Amino acid sequence: MSEIVYTSESELRYPRRFLAEAFADLRHAPGVAWRLFRSHAQARHRRTALGYLWLLLPTLATTLIWVYVQSRRIIAIETTAIPYPIYVLTGMICWQVFVDALNAPLQQLTAARQTITRSRVPHEALILAGVFDVLLNCAVRLLVLAAALIAFQVPVAATALLLPVGLGALAMLGFALGLLAVPLGMLYDDVSRALLMIATFWFFLTPVIYPTPAAGIVRLNPVTPLLDTTRSWLLGGTTANGFAAVTFFAIATLIVAWLFHRLARPHLVARLG
């Protein structure tokens, strides 16, 4: 019979056991996450009159605002090769995937506070349920984008088949950074507020509503190559450098953040319960 030992020592002292336990929890996670996601998706819209429309409204509203701002020349935005509404809509959808994934880990674990302080549900499952949610939202928005592409008669490049890869990379980056913020964010509410503020600034430093400039801080933004590449896969145009590097960075950060969260977990539970 297997023996479990709990001591005050750091789990890192026994790396093999630490990793074995981490992967065992990860194996359980998708099944549990799927159940959570499915029921949440059903339960979420029970108390809203507009239901699933709320998945679209923020994206559509922001797109319309920027289309208006651009058409009235309220601020100078360089002209884009493709119709501006389509340009903004694709940018918004990509951005939204990133920002939803950024917020998902902390939101999921904070909402499940009761559960995680009293049961051993792997946190991986709760976070993964949040990722499923992000992907569902994205899928609904893509349907609207498809309708818009037809309406504006914008041709779609063959590389559009790579769209899931691009969106996946954006989700991964957001998710990795979001998970990194969880240990501190579970303890201090400042983190979730700061995330909101940072996301607003970040939006303006990302080529969502304007074409990518040749140089400057926007070029240093890790979201830029992912978003530009994903958009160019869909609509054609030159792909940006750095997609592979940022994706690799996102995966590495995700693994580190995940293992770090596992170390932090009992200390968080002790302070939340």
Add this chain to the structure above:
Amino acid sequence: MTNDAVLAVSHLSKKYCRELRRALWYGVVDTARELLPSASPLTLRAGEFLALDDVSFEVRAGESLAIVGANGAGKSTLLRVLYGLLKPDGGEVRLRGRVEALIELGTGFNPLLTGRENVGVGAALYGLTRRETDALLDEVVDFAEISDAIDAPVQSYSSGMKARLAYALAAHLKPDILLVDEVLAVGDAAFQRKCVSHMHAYLERGGALLLVSHNTYQIQSLCRRGILLDRGRITFSGTAIETLNHMFERRLGADDAMTRIAAPAIGPIVITDVLAEPLQSDEVRNGEPLRITIRYRADEPVDAAWGFSIWTADQWVCVCGASDLRRRSLAAGDGELTCVVPRLPLVGGRYSLRAAIQDFETKQPLALYGWHDAAATLDVRTDATLLANAQMQLNQLVTVEVEWS
């Protein structure tokens, strides 16, 4: 850990901090310290205390252990460490086999999911296959008697229903070690009986049980051994009945800090002391003779009557008493009045003894003892028996002599 133990706790300690801001900061520090390979020392930082302090015990397969103690004694913290939710700050826990826990009655459920889905989540965590999960669901629904509500979100359940579902799920996962934290307090008597008999069957099959409960009947029915926790330390370990007895005695002794104030002189006579002496053994016991003596000092001769009354330790309820209304001519100076209670009716526990000397004619009190000042303490001893514990549990105060037919 001995060979047949399924759970061994040795020198377990856990620190806590009640100040939120400090606790959060310590959370950051402790998390950062995880990156260092050396274990953190068990030194208390500002604002910290030991919620568990050097706790050691073992539980074997088929054995059940009661964990008792006052609120805040560390019982729930102990179960959470054993369940792996919290990390020890000192010592170690060794577990052989799978552990399930019922902590605060089904709050581990996700309120948005239906009962069926929560059972599914529990089963998935336990690594059950789809077929096993279906079988489990039938057993759980059957046991919890909630077939009507199984497809409703758990947030719509009553606390009794949640407790039933939580117990049914944890118990039917068939763990090797089951930790139960006060969950059977909710739910009707019939369901509690069902749980108790289910736990008996579980123990017979070789399961190990740790039970935190304030229900002495459940403890006595299920557990052979017990430990008493007081501010994180094990202060007693023995049979379940002895442990309960110790807990009740501690509780009664808790308000021992009463100070004695000199009796105010309200008349020509003062009661200087009240004594209660056992006549048969060296302890005051139920059913045995007790002599009660009051000592007085009179400034002048008085014609008096006297009596005494026995009150609960908190002096709210008068349990019994007696008065001798015959004339006693007391001379000036120091003297004593005595009487014997042939068979003391009080059950085990702590009581207060008050006395009064009255004017014979008017029946107005001339001297009082224990009314405005501290009363004499009367400790009635009892053996740790099922009956004695039942009496304490019921707050029973006296016994009556009965001729059973």
